[in-house]
Amino acid sequence: MPRILSSLLVLVVAWGLWSGHGEPLIVGFGALSCLAVFGISRRMDRVVGEQPLDYGLALRSLGYLPWLLLQIVKSNLDVARLIVGSAPTVHSHLIRVQADQATELGRVIYANSITLTPGTITLDLRGQDLLVHALTRSAAEGVQEGEMGRRVSRLEGQG
């Protein structure tokens, strides 16, 4: 029940913010489209299985996201400096990283955070093994050092 209510609430708020209209006809269309999207997402739940609802995760991510943003800015500037340098000195290679988060959601968050920082892109996630492509040696070391992994574990609430 909290699941149904929260997803309907998100849909209605998103619709309201995007349209900004108040006429009865348009609001009726909006309600219909919210119901349609809700039905489709229920159907998707049946395909991939229900994911657990975790409100604590949303709260804890308030501590994680600013740090992630800082990392993204830093690595963006690194890659930009590399590109405009006189001769790009890339050391393009693949590394294996251990993702020891307990839940599937945690591992996906970790893999996506790695990809979101330029300089490292996750190629494959299989079990607890991540295959990561790194642009430079220092980018690879940044991942292997494991700070991000620890923070994601803490975000999960198990670390």
Added chain:
Amino acid sequence: MFTAALIGILVTMCLALVRGGLGPTVFDRILAVNAMGTQTVLLIAVAGFWSGRPEWLDLALVYALVNFVGTIAVLKYTRFGSLGEDHTRAQP
């Protein structure tokens, strides 16, 4: 000043276009198309402010959605050679 941002975005689109034309593998071309799409979203957003009509942002979001779905669809096509079959059943 919006004009400066527009020029920057257009230059980036030209660079991505050149990569799409050169790109040795098909994946280079898909990457170029994806980068063009991102720049198009920004172009629509900035152009909306430039011409004083921020309503164009709705178009920008729709373009972002289409860009993502298009990239994934093309990648799926290069991978499996079709778009609609049930691939989950083929894998053991």
Added chain:
Amino acid sequence: MMIVDALSWVLLVGGSLLCVVGGLGLLRLPDVYTRAHAAGINDTLGSWAILLGLMLQAGLGLVTVKLAMIGLFMALVGPVSSHALLKAAYAHGVRVQSSDEEPADVD
């Protein structure tokens, strides 16, 4: 008001410069894998800086919310498409140049 204006110009110009750098990277870097990192600049900081600059121009209101949603959408979708692209390239047998090791295949 002056300060907000100046900040938004800095963000707009800086963001479009970053985008140009990313486009330059698309041309200069040697193979698909490295070029995807350059495209990652456009997807993250380049576009966020431009969107933030526009937000400062728009002030509080529905327009700012829409810009924020575009930024959020890009943050969610950017890594997914670059991951899918490189995974497809790797599975297709595109070699990583100057690689130290060659881990097992991805299917």
